[in-house]
Amino acid sequence: MLLQLEEVHAGYGAIEVLKGVSIGVEEGEIVAVLGANGAGKSTMLMTISGINRCRQGRILFDGEAIQNRPPHEIVQRGISQSPEGRRIFPRLSVRENLEMGAFQRGHGNGLGDDVERVFTAFPILKERQSQLGGTLSGGEQQMLAISRALMARPKLLLLDEPSLGLAPMVVTRIFNIIREINRQGTTILLVEQNANMALHVAHRGYVLETGRIVLEDTAANLISNEQVKRSYLGG
Template sequence: MLKVDDINVYYGNIQALKGVSLEVKEGEIVTLIGANGAGKSTLLKTLSGLLKPKSGTIHYLDGSISGKAPQSIVKTGISHVPEGRRVFANMSVEENLELGAYLRKNTKEIRKDMEHVYELFPRLQERRKQISGTLSGGEQQMLAMGRAIMAKPKLLLLDEPSMGLAPLMVKNIFQIIEKINREGTTILLVEQNANMALSIADRAYVIETGKVVVSGSASELQSSEQIKKAYLGGH
């Protein structure tokens, strides 16, 4: 579904991604783990068109999306839930969700999908007229995910969905990620909480200083002593 081949990405003169290659197959949950500043968010921003690779290719479905504008990439069926939620703070929950569907025309379908988002996140339905900036961190995360789902993505890019959330909320968010995946959306997940990420993923890539250093099935990585020591709090 998605094939990233040898991409190099720079911020000015600083190289953030160094020859990164990875693959996401349809129906999978693939996770990227690594320390802060390793290049995980940079990779997601490049996939969604917010950053342009200097070289290398990004192949998605039947064509190349390397260097395409973000709005063209959304049209192909990729939605990005950015780190730090980025909800439209002065707008209501419902207005945020409607914005997620701004490229879609069928009002009936949009309504149906909004009902579905409310089924996934009952808390949002209770707060649908509330101004988004007044929601808790966990509720804003739900809203950011709900807004992305409203675009009807084939591939969902999730950047640090558990960041700053209470343990119970983290568990809830991860259960919803699994449900979204079971319903047919492929997921590429960037996550600091490596234990949680590996527990729901099919496969994983470890990024260090802009390079993929290890990849394999999530269960292999979970049982690897090297990974346990570096990322899973193992001794």
């Protein structure tokens, strides 16, 4: 297991959002976590990233407990996140946004090469490299957000709602990108409301409901699962 959550509890103030979540991600996988608004998906990713306190339970990465380590240490260990709503630095240029993604690695260290690689994959970002991040379109921002997270050269990439607010055609393109990133060797934990898309790129999936994992299976099985169909696939 690359990442393992064991009975993780987390929340805000008196409200407990995660009530003992256990999931696992194998190296090389794409794992999707499905769930409605407020089920605790983002909280889960933020707890992995060290932003939210893990009140109980363990988070193992590469066999080592990483719960409640500072966020920058978690990035250093090889987990980076593209957060919900993209959160591009609006008044940093596209190139500077990418540089910030590589902050933990320092300057040098092949930073220029990685930026070039991103620009080869996304020519539009190269075109806009000196434009401010806030001026990009939603789809462009999502590409930038994912690229920025990849700049840390993570072993595990956390993606929070990458399709949110994007036009259907752009969504398809983003999911192709996700598949491609995985093919090149990065493990991905994906959180999505767009269950259909998520299950089509993922190998396995979990269903999170009000802070608890209620279902776990291969993506193919989940797509045909009656309960999942009813609740998340609009069928």
